Amino acid sequence: MKWIPLCLVSMALLASCNNGKNQGEETEAADIPMEQVGKQPVGQTIIPGSDSSGAVLEVAEDAYDFGTVKEGEKVTHEFNFTNTGNSPLIISNVQASCGCTTPEYSKNPIAPGEQGLVKVVFNSAGQVGKQHKMITVTSNAASKHTQLHLRGEVEK
Structure with a gap:
């Protein structure tokens, strides 16, 4: 009779170890961005957070x-800007x-090697005083978000 509780405890421990392994595998798969799922060649490993695109957005000047x-x-x-990637x-x-x-x-x-541009138009109506406007560029580049800055002052 003493062996039955011991066997039940052992089985519960083994089952919980197996569940932990499956949960870890599901978490790793969930970490892969949706835009990459099903798009990698067979045998290529995608590490979440790494850049597989090879594009690089290089801005001539990030502030004006x-x-x-x-x-x-x-x-x-x-x-x-120029795409200096491959x-x-x-x-x-x-x-x-x-x-x-x-x-x-x-x-x-x-x-x-080609160039592109981001054109911004700032309407100063109702914007009296010092100004600092940020423009966020989202892309597939190694750095996913690039910040551009527009500064100046508006007088009445």
């Missing part, structure tokens, strides 16, 4: 100071920190 403008004026600037660069989104800044960007893939 427009100086001082009168309230109501619009400031336009183009941020030029795979096409794809920009998936460009987001400004406020609605007064409107971005436009290259929507076609940028081949290695």
